[in-house]
Amino acid sequence: xxxxxxxxxxxxxxxxxxxxxxxxxxxxxxxxxxxxxxxxxxxxxxxxxxxxxxxxxxxxxxxxxxxxxxxxxxxxxxxxxxxxxxxxxxxxxxxxxxxxxxxxxxxxxxxxxxxxxxxxxxxxxxxxxxxxxxxxxxxxxxxxxxxxxxxxxxxxxxxxxxxxxxxxxxxxxxxxxxxxxxxxxxxxxxxxxxxxxxxxxxxxxxxxxxxxxxxxxxxxxxxxxxxxxxxxxxxxxxxxxxxxxxxxxxxxxxxxxxxxxxxxxxxxxxxxxxxxxxxxxxxxxxxxxxxxxx
Amino acid sequence: xxxxxxxxxxxxxxxxxxxxxxxxxxxxxxxxxxxxxxxxxxxxxxxxxxxxxxxxxxxxxxxxxxxxxxxxxxxxxxxxxxxxxxxxxxxxxxxxxxxxxxxxxxxxxxxxxxxxxxxxxxxxxxxxxxxxxxxxxxxxxxxxxxxxxxxxxxxxxxxxxxxxxxxxxxxxxxxxxxxxxxxxxxxxxxxxxxxxxxxxxxxxxxxxxxxxxxxxxxxxxxxxxxxxxxxxxxxxxxxxxxxxxxxxxxxxxxxxxxxxxxxxxxxxxxxxx
Numbered sequence: 001x002x003x004x005x006x007x008x009x010x011x012x013x014x015x016x017x018x019x020x021x022x023x024x025x026x027x028x029x030x031x032x033x034x035x036x037x038x039x040x041x042x043x044x045x046x047x048x049x050x051x052x053x054x055x056x057x058x059x060x061x062x063x064x065x066x067x068x069x070x071x072x073x074x075x076x077x078x079x080x081x082x083x084x085x086x087x088x089x090x091x092x093x094x095x096x097x098x099x100x101x102x103x104x105x106x107x108x109x110x111x112x113x114x115x116x117x118x119x120x121x122x123x124x125x126x127x128x129x130x131x132x133x134x135x136x137x138x139x140x141x142x143x144x145x146x147x148x149x150x151x152x153x154x155x156x157x158x159x160x161x162x163x164x165x166x167x168x169x170x171x172x173x174x175x176x177x178x179x180x181x182x183x184x185x186x187x188x189x190x191x192x193x194x195x196x197x198x199x200x201x202x203x204x205x206x207x208x209x210x211x212x213x214x215x216x217x218x219x220x221x222x223x224x225x226x227x228x229x230x231x232x233x234x235x236x237x238x239x240x241x242x243x244x245x246x247x248x249x250x251x252x253x254x255x256x257x258x259x260x261x262x263x264x265x266x267x268x269x270x271x272x273x274x275x276x277x278x279x280x281x282x283x284x285x286x287x288x289x290x291x292x293x294x
Numbered sequence: 295x296x297x298x299x300x301x302x303x304x305x306x307x308x309x310x311x312x313x314x315x316x317x318x319x320x321x322x323x324x325x326x327x328x329x330x331x332x333x334x335x336x337x338x339x340x341x342x343x344x345x346x347x348x349x350x351x352x353x354x355x356x357x358x359x360x361x362x363x364x365x366x367x368x369x370x371x372x373x374x375x376x377x378x379x380x381x382x383x384x385x386x387x388x389x390x391x392x393x394x395x396x397x398x399x400x401x402x403x404x405x406x407x408x409x410x411x412x413x414x415x416x417x418x419x420x421x422x423x424x425x426x427x428x429x430x431x432x433x434x435x436x437x438x439x440x441x442x443x444x445x446x447x448x449x450x451x452x453x454x455x456x457x458x459x460x461x462x463x464x465x466x467x468x469x470x471x472x473x474x475x476x477x478x479x480x481x482x483x484x485x486x487x488x489x490x491x492x493x494x495x496x497x498x499x500x501x502x503x504x505x506x507x508x509x510x511x512x513x514x515x516x517x518x519x520x521x522x523x524x525x526x527x528x529x530x531x532x533x534x535x536x537x538x539x540x541x542x543x544x545x546x547x548x549x550x551x552x553x554x555x556x557x558x559x560x561x562x563x564x565x566x567x
Contacts, residue, residue, distance in 0.1 A: 051390055051391050149347050149348065150347070150389045150390070152347075152348050153343070153344040153346075153348060154344050157344075182556045182559075182560060183556075183560060184556070184560055184561065186564070186565060188565055198350055198351075198352060198365060199365065200365060201365065211352055212351070212352050213352065214351060214352050214353050214354055214356065214552055214553050214555075215351065215354070215552075215553040215554070215555060215556060215557070216351065216352075217349050217350060217351035218349070218350050218351070219347070219348065219349050219386075220348065221348075222350070223348035223349050223350040223367075223368070224348035226350045226365070227340075227342065227348055227349075227350055227367040227368065228342075230350075230365050230367060231297050231340050231342050231367070238350070
């Protein structure tokens with residue numbers, strides 16, 4: 001009879017050890033996955049390969065020319081606004097980008113994209129970079145879908161590689177569910193939606209809301225952009241709107257409204273008479289897509 | 295990878311570097327937090343690389359008050375010139391597929407900064423213990439031959455620490471991929487220990503004086519494990535004066551950082567009943 005210890009050691013075998021083998025009915029020997037191998041992150045042969053293709057930045061021809069003609073071949077951008085997720089991008093669409101902006105570049109972030117793809121088939125995970133006609137030194141980047149956290153560092157490096165950051169002021173708008181907000185307050189005491197901010201060391205403008213309280217954190221793209229700016233001395237502020245509810249509501253998008261009446265967005269904000277209609281349309285479209293019965 | 299926060303030089307020859315491995319129960323990261331908080335270390339710079347997932351937060355050690363907005367990023371380097379100590383805090387896991395890249399850059403930085411000794415804190419899955427490891431102290435250590443030369447028998451004889459047992463059980467299946475490993479690292483098995491095992495291999499090969507401190511644990515409330523880890527480290531490094539056990543009932547000399555509040559979620563809402 002097989003000793004008990006030998007049986008135990010086979011059931012607890014891990015990635016490092018040889019996986020237990022089993023002969024099937026037809027006689028071939030197959031490797032069995034072990035229950036003991038869970039989230040052990042050690043990788044073997046393929047550990048130098050990244051799981052995702054790098055994000056690809058593509059400037060439009062005219063803007064590329066502008067970059068090349070700029071001193072140091074870096075575009076002298078004064079303000080970069082990055083909207084992440086449906087609420088922030090919807091807000092920028094309705095209040096900042098309604099006035100016919102020019103698209104100057106794209107960042108392709110589709111983790112499943114194939115290498116050969118005609119240029120006309122832009123992936124739906126593509127982020128678009130706009131330039132305001134009335135304020136040409138302002139760039140607005142719209143990221144409508146989540147970018148996988150593994151890609152965010154390289155995304156940020158690519159975004160900033162052609163920008164002169166000496167006068168740059170970066171504003172990131174992001175959202176998070178209130179369920180992720182850590183507080184001793186009971187949910188009934190919280191009035192949602194609400195706004196919190198985090199800033200880089202060199203950011204000196206007045207914040208438009210309370211600072212995000214420890215131990216709350218931001219992750220993903222907004223954290224990557226803020227870290228980059230903080231470490232390299234660029235002025236940056238992240239505004240996070242904490243939203244309640246499963247479906248997007250116009251009030252959720254308006255959580256960012258207080259930013260419009262103050263510097264620096266005040267300088268570039270031009271009243272849009274159709275803003276409410278734009279927001280309503282956006283919310284309706286998302287509600288339709290979000291329904292199981294359409 | 296390392297970016298200095300100040301313009302001062304970062305020549306750390308003669309310094310000890312303490313690193314956490316993101317491992318089971320986050321024991322090493324919690325221990326790093328305790329060290330930085332208790333010893334009031336100052337920020338020296340950042341580990342900024344595509345291999346570390348991004349994260350930002352606000353003032354984790356609560357020294358300045360929330361309104362000041364002291365930003366914290368995913369991996370930071372803290373130092374004490376007086377104690378000749380550098381402590382890294384890594385707050386997020388590594389990107390899958392980029393661990394090798396991270397280790398390569400980390401080693402390059404360690405050599406570049408001329409650290410005289412490296413201590414890696416980690417933990418290992420308690421359910422993978424061998425019979426001999428089930429009882430007694432759950433703390434183990436490992437040292438590279440280079441550090442053995444420096445220390446002699448300090449850890450084993452003065453501190454009575456147990457060296458991590460090699461997997462040489464005749465009943466256990468042989469460990470895979472042993473051929474490529476340095477002689478001194480063969481048989482070493484740290485499941486759930488993050489980069490620890492491979493980092494040990496690297497340091498053996500590249501002749502770096504490294505000690506790995508390890509605790510067997512499971513996921514859960516791992517604060518006691520972190521306290522046990524820093525206490526062991528303190529026995530060796532003599533970082534703080536620990537009060538006599540008779541006078542200190544219930545009081546820990548380690549300062550818990552403010553960011554640990556609600557570590558396991560906020561209190562429940564009484565209005566639901």
